[in-house]
Amino acid sequence: MNREEAILRELNLYPLWQQRAQTKPVYDQEAAAAQPIIEQETSQSVMEKAGLQKLASCNWPELKTLVKNCTACKLRAGCTQTVFGMGDVQADWLFVGEWPDADEDVQGEPFVGQSGKLLDNMLAAIKLKRGHNVYITNIVKCYPPGNRMPEANEIAQCMPYLERQIQLIQPKLIVALGETAAFLLGYDAALPDLRGKLHDYRGSPSSGLVKDIPLIITYHPTDLLHTPLNKAKAWDDLCLAVATMQRLV
Numbered sequence: 243m244n245r246e247e248a249i250l251r252e253l254n255l256y257p258l259w260q261q262r263a264q265t266k267p268v269y270d271q272e273a274a275a276a277q278p279i280i281e282q283e284t285s286q287s288v289m290e291k292a293g294l295q296k297l298a299s300c301n302w303p304e305l306k307t308l309v310k311n312c313t314a315c316k317l318r319a320g321c322t323q324t325v326f327g328m329g330d331v332q333a334d335w336l337f338v339g340e341w342p343d344a345d346e347d348v349q350g351e352p353f354v355g356q357s358g359k360l361l362d363n364m365l366a367a368i369k370l371k372r373g374h375n376v377y378i379t380n381i382v383k384c385y386p387p388g389n390r391m392p393e394a395n396e397i398a399q400c401m402p403y404l405e406r407q408i409q410l411i412q413p414k415l416i417v418a419l420g421e422t423a424a425f426l427l428g429y430d431a432a433l434p435d436l437r438g439k440l441h442d443y444r445g446s447p448s449s450g451l452v453k454d455i456p457l458i459i460t461y462h463p464t465d466l467l468h469t470p471l472n473k474a475k476a477w478d479d480l481c482l483a484v485a486t487m488q489r490l491v
């Protein structure tokens with residue numbers, strides 16, 4: 243069996259990896275519905291509180307420093323380090339996960355644990371490689387204690403950093419991994435309703451984006467480790483991403 247076949251078998255049929263010990267917290271739909279996800283007011287309060295007016299014009303090193311020193315929510319105080327993102331800062335492809343897990347908290351890079359291995363194979367299956375025309379980051383930059391689901395307010399506080407990353411990278415296509423990353427759309431919906439189609443990332447009014455960026459939403463690698471049957475659907479989403487990129491370049 244060649245390498246590509248092995249990867250496809252891995253994606254579609256063979257769950258080689260073990261489920262991570264820490265199960266992903268269940269997303270509380272009711273709580274989320276009661277609290278709007280991305281409020282303009284909340285984003286503005288971040289700017290005021292942490293002196294992030296600089297955000298709109300900062301360069302990459304300055305953005306990293308702002309993230310590192312962020313005190314906008316309580317997550318930073320409880321994590322080892324921020325997980326800013328990694329890869330090609332001029333990439334056509336931007337993959338956005340949810341939040342760092344314990345492994346990422348220790349190593350300071352996104353997707354370095356079990357789900358990261360699967361993400362690397364997903365990338366390889368569409369002939370991509372971490373760091374080569376690909377940038378990987380998360381919607382939330384700090385590990386939440388006990389790997390709990392970040393609160394809506396914590397996501398909202400962190401969103402301006404991701405928005406600035408997107409503005410600086412200017413990717414041609416964004417692939418959001420999991421329901422939380424789908425908050426990029428500015429609203430919450432169940433993954434089965436979001437995947438398998440092309441969306442537009444518009445950013446918030448303050449994001450400064452001059453044009454929409456195509457956005458595809460698919461299963462988070464951790465979800466695929468839990469439910470390997472969904473790997474076939476994830477593969478369909480990746481094929482849609484490749485077809486979309488081919489049209490864009």
Ligand code: URA
Nearest residue numbers: 339340341343352353
């Ligand atoms: N899950 C994510 O969403 N991101 C990571 O970096 C690791 C696990």
